[in-house]
Amino acid sequence: MLYKSRTKPKELRILELLDKRKGLAEKDQYHYLNLKKGYEGELLFDSLIEKLQCECLILNDLLLKINNSTFQIDSLIIIQGKICFYEVKNYSGDYFYQSDKLFKKPKLEVINPLHQISRSESLLRQLLLSTGINLQIDASVVFINPEFTLYQAPQDRPFIFPTQVNRHLESLNAIPSKLTDKEKRPRNN
Numbered sequence: 797m798l799y800k801s802r803t804k805p806k807e808l809r810i811l812e813l814l815d816k817r818k819g820l821a822e823k824d825q826y827h828y829l830n831l832k833k834g835y836e837g838e839l840l841f842d843s844l845i846e847k848l849q850c851e852c853l854i855l856n857d858l859l860l861k862i863n864n865s866t867f868q869i870d871s872l873i874i875i876q877g878k879i880c881f882y883e884v885k886n887y888s889g890d891y892f893y894q895s896d897k898l899f900k901k902p903k904l905e906v907i908n909p910l911h912q913i914s915r916s917e918s919l920l921r922q923l924l925l926s927t928g929i930n931l932q933i934d935a936s937v938v939f940i941n942p943e944f945t946l947y948q949a950p951q952d953r954p955f956i957f958p959t960q961v962n963r964h965l966e967s968l969n970a971i972p973s974k975l976t977d978k979e980k981r982p983r984n985n
Contacts, residue, residue: 802842802856808835837886837940838870844965845871851973862923867916876973878932881920882956883913885939892947909937910953936964 811828814820820828842856853874860867872881890901898908913935921933936954939946944958956964 799853800855800857802838804835805831808832833886834884838884840886841871841882841884841938841940841961844961845873848873848965848969850875850969850971851975852968853975860920860923862919862926865919867919869916869920873968874931874975875968875971876975878934878971879920879924880934880936880968881913881916883909883916883935883937885909885937885944886941887939888941888943890945890947893949893953898946913937913954 808828808831811820811824811831815825815828819825838856845854848854855872855874856870858869858872860869869881870884872879887900887906891906892899892901896908896910898906900906917933917935924931924933934954936956938956938961939958940961942958946955946957949955949957
């Protein structure tokens with residue numbers, strides 16, 4: 797069940813309007829296109845998780861804060877006794893993984909999304925514990941674009957590749973889940 801839908805980021809809306817009105821400088825155009833591509837990838841993932849048949853709560857586009865630290869979660873699914881959250885990347889092209897770093901071929905280093913989900917997972921755990929919730933958290937990076945390839949991908953990292961997304965969602969559907977009123981009820985703290 798979709799509980800919180802996604803809204804277009806304010807920065808993306810502003811850049812769209814500026815681009816239509818007067819065009820953007822090359823640097824701003826590049827940033828705008830990256831934001832737009834990321835948003836489109838998130839919408840694609842949203843369209844897939846909205847088809848889940850299991851009893852779950854789906855919260856998209858979360859901006860959370862704990863101990864003066866703000867963090868963002870693209871998609872979060874609450875299933876009985878477990879929280880799955882996803883960092884969605886709409887990268888296209890050939891990438892490789894080396895020494896815990898991610899590179900776009902031929903050798904352009906990009907921010908490793910594993911670092912982002914590690915931070916977000918830690919902050920989410922702190923937030924949940926501060927409200928008395930102690931649930932298992934599974935964090936994953938979803939590469940949603942079918943034109944994405946990651947060479948030398950380590951098998952022990954929480955990556956979900958384009959060819960694995962449907963199987964992953966099928967595995968969620970296979971989890972017996974019955975949410976209680978307590979899990980469904982929003983907390984006010």
